[in-house]
Amino acid sequence: NAGVTQTPKFQVLKTGQSMTLQCAQDMNHEYMSWYRQDPGMGLRLIHYSVGAGITDQGEVPNGYNVSRSTTEDFPLRLLSAAPSQTSVYFCASTPHPMTGTEAFFGQGTRLTVV
């Protein structure tokens, strides 16, 4: 199993550009989420999904959209990139949201907005 795969690993955007960060998991996990990590800080939840077709906002959702058309994929879209969105983005999945188990993280996407 590959686990949680994020692409790309690095990306540089100009202010105002849009892009999609990809996240895929092959563990048939129901719950997936996106976090951002800023220097010297912990992770903050952007959006999450408890299953295909169901998404909800986390702590810092502004400027980001998500969709969950399949169990495997959970892309994060930046609508109009801003320098404040420069960060490292992590996708995570959890087997079942109600059983309280560990989260599996991807390796991250380092995004710079200039």
Added chain:
Amino acid sequence: SQQGEEDPQALSIQEGENATMNCSYKTSINNLQWYRQNSGRGLVHLILIRSNEREKHSGRLRVTLDTSKKSSSLLITASRAADTASYFCATAPRETSGSRLTFGEGTQLTVNP
């Protein structure tokens, strides 16, 4: 805002010594988890302790949870240079069980050979 606050922010020890990191949180939880992050990498799950547990062990790791004080500690015994990493606590709120983890700001541990 971050639910968890970790203490200390940075810790430097010698190989073979024990390392203790603390985490405090604010709301009722279903469980508390500890993760390790090596520089430039993703987070790796270390251990999960549920709200009805007080202590848990996994290899060289020992986690305690005091729900009355809303605090947890992670002890790494006989530390190794390979333990050098950032360590984060994460809480899962009671109403959502395992989802919606809220992370602390982390403790940067350096283990000197």
